[in-house]
Amino acid sequence: MGRSRYEEIAEALRQAIRSGAHPLGSRLPSESDLAARWGASRGTVRQAVALLVSEGLIGSRQGARRVVLRQERRQSFQQLNSFAQWARAMGCEVSSRILERTVRPATDEEAARLDAEPGGEVLYVLRLRHLDGEPVMVERTVYAEWVAPAVLALPEDCVSIMDSIAERADVVAHYGEHLIDAVAAGSEDARLLRVRRASPLLRQRHLTYTAAGRAIEWTDDRYRAGSVVFNVMNSAAAAPLERHAGPDVTG
Amino acid sequence: MGRSRYEEIAEALRQAIRSGAHPLGSRLPSESDLAARWGASRGTVRQAVALLVSEGLIGSRQGARRVVLRQERRQSFQQLNSFAQWARAMGCEVSSRILERTVRPATDEEAARLDAEPGGEVLYVLRLRHLDGEPVMVERTVYAEWVAPAVLALPEDCVSIMDSIAERADVVAHYGEHLIDAVAAGSEDARLLRVRRASPLLRQRHLTYTAAGRAIEWTDDRYRAGSVVFNVMNSAAAAPLERHAGPDVTG
DNA sequence: GATGCCAGCTTGTATGAACAAGTGGCCCTC
């Protein structure tokens, strides 16, 4: 499926692991074995297994054979950056409604995040999102000025804004940065999500970039407690997650 | 500093980026340039820049020069898995107190997480952790039976359990899996963290493995809202973070 | 039977070469 050789091999290994041909905790064949079996060089096989290691499927340490750590496949970048794509892959029915859409000057923080001039205009969008009919997430997004026209052209019940502007305006997300913490529901949050005020919400703020490193949007998503869980796999070789002190501590 | 050539080059590039020699948004020299400059082959340089890409410092796409995306260095695995190491690196004064330590049969979930027999014994530890004198996190950990003796031998005010058992019993964490969500404070949480009952807490449950894939501990950490923020960087090439539906949705 | 050592296997690091694929800027045309 993957167009390059090492992606093919990686996909085949993923399948073999998921199907149980390489059970959880078992040791994978050596690189030389895999290279011979696939008629590829050891370097190519190493690229394939490096992919699986970075996905957290297998563990690797010098001298010892690689070990199977998990069986499920990791989500794609698209599914993490797009609520709609994720929900669809989960088999949930997703719907969204834009409640507000206004062009206004950027605050200082927004300008800094989007790498725009302070006081430049941005597009603010308030959206309520449902899973299987239940309100699950409130989304407050600020779009950079250069994508605003594409977003303003979309209908109120657009399911996936990122998908739509990728298709119509060729604005494709490539990098993302995510800040995750917990906050108390404000009165607007509480009304929209149908929870009590000050009840716990999981907040995911994220910044999305194009392939060239240009900021697209800065958004504040608040999930009803219990509706989603974030999952990170890390190792001594790769630690994609960071922990930062919040205002209560730095203060 | 790094013992291998590509780690040296990566560290030098990190320094250059952090110091502003390669400003944010600027384009890095080509692989050939770097290879010539460092007297290394292109393959070695590629390993170095691949490291920085995986750390989210630079972006990469075929045909175009690499772009500087951030300047700060990413935390190490140790700092993510050890609250004490992280706090120390932040320059905060950290203290901990073990409030409870009991050996009891594992629940079904605990046995499944630790890959132990249901009903086998585990060590339950309840700990309260402070940053700069303020209570910030409640930690409820279940240790696998084979590490229990090492943990039981530690004093009540041990600052870092993971550090201690790594040094004394040669139990070294190598992989970790993290589940992050928001919950309401229970009465015990509220009393210990000095917040109101049902106020929002950021929960980080995590499972720690040895290099050989053996489970060490399964823990439930609850942070006072506002005290910490988790941060993840991802790209189309690597998405280390997943989102999962919680019980409210799968219901 | 327990312990320690060693040989062979396996992964990690590094080189050099070649071709494929995508980008960006230049130049030419309309």
Place this chain on the structure above:
DNA sequence: GAGGGCCACTTGTTCATACAAGCTGGCATC
């Protein structure tokens, strides 16, 4: 001036080889 096409440059993929470093299991020893 706008648009399109061409080309040099850059990153991505793959190969073959060599050596370094760490692990495992079996053998010899005590």
